Amino acid sequence: MPHTASFKCPRCGFESYNANDLKHRYCVRCHLFADDLPIRVGDQVRLTVEGQTVTGSVILASPNGRSLAVEFEAILAGAVGMLPVLQSDNGQWQDLMGRAVELRVIVGRSAVGR
Numbered sequence: 235m236p237h238t239a240s241f242k243c244p245r246c247g248f249e250s251y252n253a254n255d256l257k258h259r260y261c262v263r264c265h266l267f268a269d270d271l272p273i274r275v276g277d278q279v280r281l282t283v284e285g286q287t288v289t290g291s292v293i294l295a296s297p298n299g300r301s302l303a304v305e306f307e308a309i310l311a312g313a314v315g316m317l318p319v320l321q322s323d324n325g326q327w328q329d330l331m332g333r334a335v336e337l338r339v340i341v342g343r344s345a346v347g348r
C-alpha cells in the first residue's frame with residue numbers, strides 16, 4: 235500500500251485519507267472541523283509550557299472549549315497540579331500569565347454513543 239497523507243481526528247482518532255478532509259482538517263465521524271472541536275471535561279490532554287510536558291485531564295471547560303482548567307499530577311512551570319488555560323482567537327493557548335501553552339487532546343471522548 236503506497237504511503238498516503240492522512241488526517242487523523244484529534245478527538246475520535248478516526249483517520250481519513252480524503253484529500254479534502256486532510257486539507258480542511260475535517261472529521262467525517264465527528265462532523266466537525268478539528269480546529270472547531272470543543273474540548274470538554276474528561277478529555278485527556280497533553281500540555282507543554284516552557285519546554286515541560288505533562289499529561290492531564292480537563293476538569294473545567296467553557297461551552298466553547300476555549301477556557302479550560304487542566305488537572306495533572308506534577309508541577310508544571312510553577313503550577314502545582316492544575317493550570318487554567320485560555321485559547322486566543324488565533325488558536326494559540328496560553329495560561330493566565332500569558333505564557334504560551336501547547337495543548338493537544340490525546341484521548342477525547344469516544345465517538346461511540348454520541
Ligand SMILES: [Zn+2]
Pocket residue numbers: 243244245246247248261262263264265345
Ligand atoms: Zn473525529
